[in-house]
Amino acid sequence: MAYITRIIFQGIFLICFTVSSVPTATAQLVIGQPTLEFSKACANESFNTFEATFVFNPPSSLNTSNQFIVELSDANGEFTEAVEVFVSNSNEITTSPATVAFSLPTDTAGENYKIRIKSTSPASTSAPSSAFAAYFKLHDTPFTINGLIDTGTFCPGLAYLLTIDNPGFDGTISPLTFESLSFNWYKVIDDTNSILIAQGETFQVSEEGTYFAETNYGSCTSESFSNRVTISQASNEEPANATITSSLGNPFCSNGEGTILTTVIGENYQWFKDDELIEGANQNTLQTNDSGNYAVIVTAGDCVAVGSILLESLAGSITIDVPAINFIEMGEDLTVTVETTLDNVQYEWYFNDEIIENATENQLIASQVGNYKVIATATGLCDFSIELFFEIKIEINTDTIPNVISPNGDGLNDTWMIPAEYLSGTNTEIVIFNSNGTAALNTNDYLNNWPENTQELSDANQVYYYMITPPNKKVITGSITVVR
Known part of the structure; x- marks a missing residue:
């Protein structure tokens, strides 16, 4: 009986232990x-x-x-x-x-x-x-279109291009600065009403009326709207307006391929740069990397539209204040300055393709004859690098070319010493003739070492004649008296 009681007690204990071991469920939220x-x-x-x-x-x-x-x-x-x-x-x-x-x-x-x-x-x-x-609303202030000019004309059957100014005209901030924004174009109906007629950064107007743009903020009210422009159809007696836009804005930061200039749609086109005709530029777009004054003439039947834009490349805004080739006198130096209105520009200077250590400012004082370049790297508003080159040569006048030498072995005036401008590496031809017209020396690699062999010279004083022919410069001639 005690055995049966123990079994029952153990069974009850096991059931209680099992029940107490089941975790309590967390209530759902x-x-x-x-x-x-x-x-x-x-x-x-x-x-x-x-x-x-x-x-x-x-x-x-x-x-x-x-x-x-x-x-x-x-x-x-x-x-x-x-x-x-x-x-x-x-x-x-x-x-x-x-x-x-x-x-x-x-x-x-x-x-x-x-x-x-x-x-x-x-x-x-x-x-x-x-x-x-x-x-x-990334942009919530008024902006400008059409260069803040309040009128424009288009040829019959064609269109006038309205565009948002980038950068903003007269100090305003362009909403095109913010890539995520979109834009609505409206035509004015009366003093209080207008209708939505197009969307995008530009709008081709093909009917007369007054137009403006507004940043698209849907049902939210917006203070980001443009000035109003009244567009009319041009008569055949006067030219219409051919607006020109730059795909990268103006000034533009070159992406390597340049900006694309776009004008109104017509039948025939001709582009100009700085009043010079651009051969083959006869489409309504023109791609360029260069700053300059660009113009276009668009024709459609008897109607002519004319437009221009003063385009500025930010890369073109970095220049040096010296020409490509510079002449200095022996012992002088040349100060070269990089000029730019951009901030955050770093500089590296090179001489004959070797970097000049510690030359990191926008100015360099150079005195050695040779080829120089500076790499200017801009960051911030526009990220790019540009290489600018210049060369230094020694200014030569015949007064610096000796006409008397005394090869007597005393270490003074023993050879004909001419300026480095004409020495080896400059591709200058040096020819020396004796009085009989025979060439005593003919070289493009002169090392200020003539005469090398004094045994060829007589004991008497002799007169020789030289002809120096530097690349792309006039020939210099004169005489050399050898004093023995």
Whole structure:
């Protein structure tokens, strides 16, 4: 009987142990759909705070490590690539309902954004909120189009090109500075009404009227709008306006391929640079890397449109203040300065393709004959490098070429010593004739070493004649008296 009692007791103990070993299940957390405390989210640099309220249940299910997260959808309301716009501290939100404040990313632009609330411990996700318009207004001040000129004309059957100024005219900031923005074009109906007629950075106007552009912030109000331009059709007696735009703005930062100039659509085109015709430039676009005054003539039937643009390359804004070839006298030096209006420019100077140590300023004092270059590297507004070259030669006049030598072995005036401008490496031809017209020396590699063999000279004084022929310069002639 005692044995049976022990078995029953052990069975009861085992059942109790088994029951007590089962962990208690954590209550599930349910998060309600967030309620927006705003109708649309229109943000800018000075205002970017928006609130939403949500409920959750039961609060007792929250662990002390829990954080609440606000996720923002894409412009179509999808959360595939959701962005976290708010993350609470651990155990910061413990009571329901709760209100959180979040900020928009600067690339936000659309009419159908949504948010949702997530928790981390335990993990749970709410239903998405109602859709709302949301825009971060990167540019929210007036800007200019058409160079702030308030009129334009177009040829019948063709169009006039309206474009947003980049950079802004007269110190205004161009909205084209911000690549994520888009633009609407409007035609004015009356003093208070206008209609949307096109989108994009430019607009081809083919009918008379008054037009303006506005940065596209959807249903959010915008202070980012342009001046108004009245466009009319030109008569055959006067030329129309052929607007020219630069794809990289003006001034432009060269991307290696250059900027693309675009003008109005016509039938025939001819481009000019600095009043010189550009051969073969007969399309409505022209690609260039160079600064200059560009003009175009566009014809369509009997109508002619003319336009011009003073184009500036930021790379072209870095120059040196000396010509390609510079002549100095023996013992002199040359100060070379890199001139630019750009900030954040670094310099490396080279002499005969060897870097000049510690030469990192915008100025170099050079005295050696040879080839120089400076590599200027700009960063910030425009990232590029440009190489600028110059050469130093010795200025020669016949007074510096000796006409008397005394090869007597005393170490003074023993050979005919001419300036380095004409020595080996300069490709200068040196010919010395005796009085009979026979060449005593003929070389392109002179080393200031004539005469090498004095035994060929007589004991009497002799007169020789020289002819120095440097590349691309006039021939220098004279006489040499050898005193024995």
